[in-house]
Amino acid sequence: MITAKKVSKEYSAKIALDGVDLSIPKGSIYGLLGPNGAGKTSFIRIMNQITAPDKGEVYFGSELLQPRDIARIGYLPEERGLYKKMKVGEQVLYLARLKGLTTNEAKGKAKEWFERLEMSGWWDKKVEDLSKGMAQKVQFVTTVLHEPELLIFDEPFTGFDPINTNLIKEEIQRLNENGATVIFSTHRMESVEEICNHIGLIDNGKVMIEGNLLDIRKHYKDGTFAFTTRTAFSDWGPHEVLSQKEDHMGYRTVLKSTEFPKELVITLSEKEALVAFEEVLPTVSDIFIEIIKNGPKPWNHE
Amino acid sequence: MSNPILLIIQREFLSRVRKKTFLLVTLIGPLAFAALMVVPALFASASEDTKQIIVLDEPSILLPHEGKEQYVLEYLDPRENDLELAKELLRDSQYDALLYIPSGENWDPDFIKNNILLFGQEDPSLEMQGYLDYLLEEQINKAKLLKNGVDPEVVAQIKTNVTIKSFTLGEEGTDEQSAVPIKMALGYITGLLVYIFIFFYSVQVMRGVMEEKNSRIVEVIISSVRPYQLMMGKILGVGLVGVAQFIIWIGLSGILYTVISTYLFPELFAAQSAADAAGNPAADAVGLKVLDMLRSIDFTTVTLGFAFYFFGGYFLYSALFAAVGSAVDQEADTQQFMLPVTIPMILAFVTAQNVILEPNGTFAFWMSMIPLTSPITMMVRLPFGIPLWEVFLSGGILVGTFFTVVGLAGKIYRVGILMYGKKVTWKELFKWLKY
Numbered sequence: 001m002i003t004a005k006k007v008s009k010e011y012s013a014k015i016a017l018d019g020v021d022l023s024i025p026k027g028s029i030y031g032l033l034g035p036n037g038a039g040k041t042s043f044i045r046i047m048n049q050i051t052a053p054d055k056g057e058v059y060f061g062s063e064l065l066q067p068r069d070i071a072r073i074g075y076l077p078e079e080r081g082l083y084k085k086m087k088v089g090e091q092v093l094y095l096a097r098l099k100g101l102t103t104n105e106a107k108g109k110a111k112e113w114f115e116r117l118e119m120s121g122w123w124d125k126k127v128e129d130l131s132k133g134m135a136q137k138v139q140f141v142t143t144v145l146h147e148p149e150l151l152i153f154d155e156p157f158t159g160f161d162p163i164n165t166n167l168i169k170e171e172i173q174r175l176n177e178n179g180a181t182v183i184f185s186t187h188r189m190e191s192v193e194e195i196c197n198h199i200g201l202i203d204n205g206k207v208m209i210e211g212n213l214l215d216i217r218k219h220y221k222d223g224t225f226a227f228t229t230r231t232a233f234s235d236w237g238p239h240e241v242l243s244q245k246e247d248h249m250g251y252r253t254v255l256k257s258t259e260f261p262k263e264l265v266i267t268l269s270e271k272e273a274l275v276a277f278e279e280v281l282p283t284v285s286d287i288f289i290e291i292i293k294n295g296p297k298p299w300n301h302e
Numbered sequence: 303m304s305n306p307i308l309l310i311i312q313r314e315f316l317s318r319v320r321k322k323t324f325l326l327v328t329l330i331g332p333l334a335f336a337a338l339m340v341v342p343a344l345f346a347s348a349s350e351d352t353k354q355i356i357v358l359d360e361p362s363i364l365l366p367h368e369g370k371e372q373y374v375l376e377y378l379d380p381r382e383n384d385l386e387l388a389k390e391l392l393r394d395s396q397y398d399a400l401l402y403i404p405s406g407e408n409w410d411p412d413f414i415k416n417n418i419l420l421f422g423q424e425d426p427s428l429e430m431q432g433y434l435d436y437l438l439e440e441q442i443n444k445a446k447l448l449k450n451g452v453d454p455e456v457v458a459q460i461k462t463n464v465t466i467k468s469f470t471l472g473e474e475g476t477d478e479q480s481a482v483p484i485k486m487a488l489g490y491i492t493g494l495l496v497y498i499f500i501f502f503y504s505v506q507v508m509r510g511v512m513e514e515k516n517s518r519i520v521e522v523i524i525s526s527v528r529p530y531q532l533m534m535g536k537i538l539g540v541g542l543v544g545v546a547q548f549i550i551w552i553g554l555s556g557i558l559y560t561v562i563s564t565y566l567f568p569e570l571f572a573a574q575s576a577a578d579a580a581g582n583p584a585a586d587a588v589g590l591k592v593l594d595m596l597r598s599i600d601f602t603t604v605t606l607g608f609a610f611y612f613f614g615g616y617f618l619y620s621a622l623f624a625a626v627g628s629a630v631d632q633e634a635d636t637q638q639f640m641l642p643v644t645i646p647m648i649l650a651f652v653t654a655q656n657v658i659l660e661p662n663g664t665f666a667f668w669m670s671m672i673p674l675t676s677p678i679t680m681m682v683r684l685p686f687g688i689p690l691w692e693v694f695l696s697g698g699i700l701v702g703t704f705f706t707v708v709g710l711a712g713k714i715y716r717v718g719i720l721m722y723g724k725k726v727t728w729k730e731l732f733k734w735l736k737y
Contacts, residue, residue: 076522080518084517
């Protein structure tokens with residue numbers, strides 16, 4: 001969907017993007033991750049053609065990004081708001097028409113969305129009379145109304161209340177199932193882990209790692225295993241125990257093992273003490289910290 | 303797809319026109335204008351209180367002058383009264399003031415003129431003083447003439463009033479009678495209008511930019527349109543509000559004036575013009591002369607010039623103000639940037655008097671070439687008829703500067719609207735130009 005080739009952007013004081021190569025697959029839910037100031041917003045603004053890169057190219061599909069592509073993108077910025085004095089309905093129509101919809105198209109689609117998100121009574125309200133949560137819903141509707149092929153959310157869940165967060169996550173997943181490509185940008189890596197299937201990790205304007213989330217997590221697995229036993233168990237042999245705690249299923253012990261701990265599984269099973277066993281994949285934050293410490297781990301294509 | 307600039311213009315226009323304040327200002331404007339015309343007429347026709355002044359005229363200089371309707375003079379007998387008695391009398395009486403004219407030792411007019419005193423129950427009004435000064439000067443002049451053996455009648459005959467009829471040399475021998483006072487008024491009024499319009503609506507553009515920035519809507523908008531389009535749409539939309547307001551003002555003022563002068567107070571206006579005519583025997587002639595003079599002004603140029611400088615100045619300044627608005631977070635922070643931007647305009651307005659005195663002088667010429675001052679200065683000059691090439695040169699410079707400034711302002715705007723929580727300095731603004 002989006003392919004960035006050697007994209008660089010420099011502001012007077014600092015380099016925001018330094019030769020960024022990214023490819024966001026069509027139909028994916030893509031997590032653009034990295035700490036604050038890593039360059040995520042700079043890259044998003046380039047995709048939205050708010051700024052232009054100093055060097056490098058960005059492709060939308062197979063063609064270079066063009067002004068008219070704006071209508072194919074829906075963008076919810078981190079700094080988001082609405083005209084306070086304008087009525088909700090007028091505002092939604094205005095923003096949709098700026099994206100190229102006719103008034104009638106916009107009206108029809110707006111009505112659908114307003115019903116869907118239970119906002120029907122809000123049409124003639126002024127934005128300043130809405131609660132924060134209500135305004136967030138309106139912002140979401142304005143982002144998706146023109147049925148863009150690409151949806152970009154910058155720090156989408158900061159400032160949203162839990163109910164809206166869930167509602168919007170569901171809606172985004174539905175839009176994705178209907179064919180939209182979704183980009184989430186956030187510094188809170190754990191917040192998107194469950195819905196993203198692709199990620200790109202950026203730090204200091206450089207891409208640290210990019211690809212399918214599961215592949216990456218597998219690639220960074222470090223021999224961590226979790227055993228849940230019926231009763232507390234202490235003889236873990238030569239393995240380094242990382243943590244132990246009681247949970248709803250029994251006692252969960254996380255340990256490190258250089259190879260698959262086959263004997264332990266057999267022993268515990270024979271004692272009928274084993275409730276659950278799993279290999280623990282590292283979280284995105286774990287991977288990020290690992291990369292910052294030791295650099296990216298080379299892919300050896302077996 | 304409809305042009306986004308048109309959409310933006312539409313929103314900017316409608317969102318302002320629908321506001322209650324717009325309605326209020328639009329209605330109050332003509333009312334204030336009408337009040338400006340009616341109130342003086344009302345004042346002029348209202349019979350004012352008569353002030354009674356007692357005069358202790360020792361040298362009998364004023365006697366037997368009775369004053370006028372407004373100031374009635376009543377004389378005390380100097381043989382029976384002195385200043386102290388007269389003051390007592392004033393204190394206990396209904397009289398408003400006491401005028402004391404001493405005779406001195408030998409009735410020397412120069413002594414008298416320096417020692418005349420006026421006492422009032424309240425502070426004597428300037429008007430009363432003015433009237434008495436005038437009366438006394440006249441009488442003392444006469445007294446001096448007589449003292450020197452000159453007949454005041456002769457002097458009155460000798461006194462000459464010169465009225466020069468000035469003409470502007472026309473192109474085909476049709477010399478036009480010049481109309482300096484009317485040209486002055488016209489230049490000043492149109493200059494003032496341009497000044498007010500530029501200031502009022504440029505600030506609105508700035509506020510609009512800040513509103514978009516502070517409500518955080520701006521990034522959503524510029525992901526749909528270019529920042530430049532948003533800025534231009536705003537400038538044009540607000541300008542259109544100004545035009546609408548101006549047209550409504552002119553229309554309403556005209557209607558109001560007609561209604562007031564023909565239906566509400568017809569006698570008032572008739573009385574006023576009658577009074578004018580009676581007070582000044584030449585009034586009829588003046589009326590005709592005014593018409594003559596009006597013909598000497600090139601109204602086409604003035605009107606076209608007004609429209610051009612009205613918009614040209616507004617566009618130039620609103621682009622600058624838009625850049626200022628984009629660079630700051632709060633209105634309070636705008637001061638440091640606004641001041642240098644507004645000083646030229648204020649300067650142009652303040653120096654309008656000098657320009658009027660010498661509309662074709664060097665100063666006036668340069669002020670009407672510099673684009674930041676030309677909209678006002680040129681309007682002041684235009685009624686006086688200036689060479690066409692100057693108008694075109696000044697207009698060309700203004701348009702050229704406008705495009706340059708819009709380009710630069712657009713650059714600052716593009717960066718500024720996405721910059722939050724930062725106190726911006728001039729140095730930084732220059733850096734933004736290079737982004």
